[in-house]
Amino acid sequence: MTASTATASRPPSPSRSQHTSASPVPDVVGRLLVRCPDGPGIVSAVSGLLAEFGANIISLDQYSSGPQGGELYQRTEFQLADLPAVRERLEAEIQSRIGRVYGAEWSLSGEAQRKRVAIMVSKTDHCLLDLLWRHRRGELPADVAMVISNHPDLAEEVRQFGVPYFHVPVRNGDKQSTEREHLRLLTGNVDFVVLARYMQIISGEFLHDVGVPVINIHHSFLPAFIGAGPYQKAKDRGVKLIGATAHYVTEDLDEGPIIEQDVVRVSHADSTRDLMRRGADVERQVLARAVTWHAEDRVIRSGNSTIVFT
Structure with missing residues (x-):
């Protein structure tokens, strides 16, 4: 595990009492x-x-x-x-x-007990940066404790938000060692985890051991367009709607309880690049709403479904 040189001086296990909210809420x-x-x-x-x-x-x-x-x-x-x-x-x-x-x-x-969230990401930055931007503006009712990535690419951008960035690569396919390092960073330090386009499969053992909810965001093409290049596959099929789904992570890949979904209409005139851009927009919005509702205790899980009071 390597921390970004820009954030290496920050403690790897931030105290739960260290909140960054500019306007604390009274304990009432x-x-x-x-x-x-x-x-x-x-x-x-x-x-x-x-x-x-x-x-x-x-x-x-x-x-x-x-x-x-x-x-x-x-x-x-x-x-x-x-x-x-x-x-x-x-x-x-x-x-x-x-x-x-x-x-x-x-x-x-x-309400004053703001939940602490860790964001996990790979190289795609749109969901991560949107959450960090909302957090800096005081629009996210949670404190971002850290960002963890299997790539170093986004360290400099995260540094500008004053959030610790931890690079935890997957070496030689050894995901167990990587997840052990994740657990060392997360255990006791966060109330939930967000996968903001973290392109690694999370094991059932990790979900059990981390002991807090994990929220994922993905495009709503699943399971019709599984695998690489989903937007090109969507373009090839002439889709008329694209969207995104935020859900809790379970051992069943992309089948956990859904928190929020949304779609936008597209047409034959939209290029694959247009679909990707519009898909990124809806992913940002859906994930931000899901994180907000979870942080405000608006979601009750019921089996593989949810009750969401908005």
């Missing part, structure tokens, strides 16, 4: 995600519990897959001035009165 907003078998009284129980702690609900979204035998998904955003002080007691009450009583899976986070 919480987000509660709940998933459980649907039935009467759940929404009331959640609202009543939060009210007992003096919380003011500022946003509540819910979805039921069916009132009889279905599941309820709920995202509640609330304001509570002393959330850090009472959080441990609040979590205990949620588990006792929501988790146990309704068989619910739940998670609680604070």
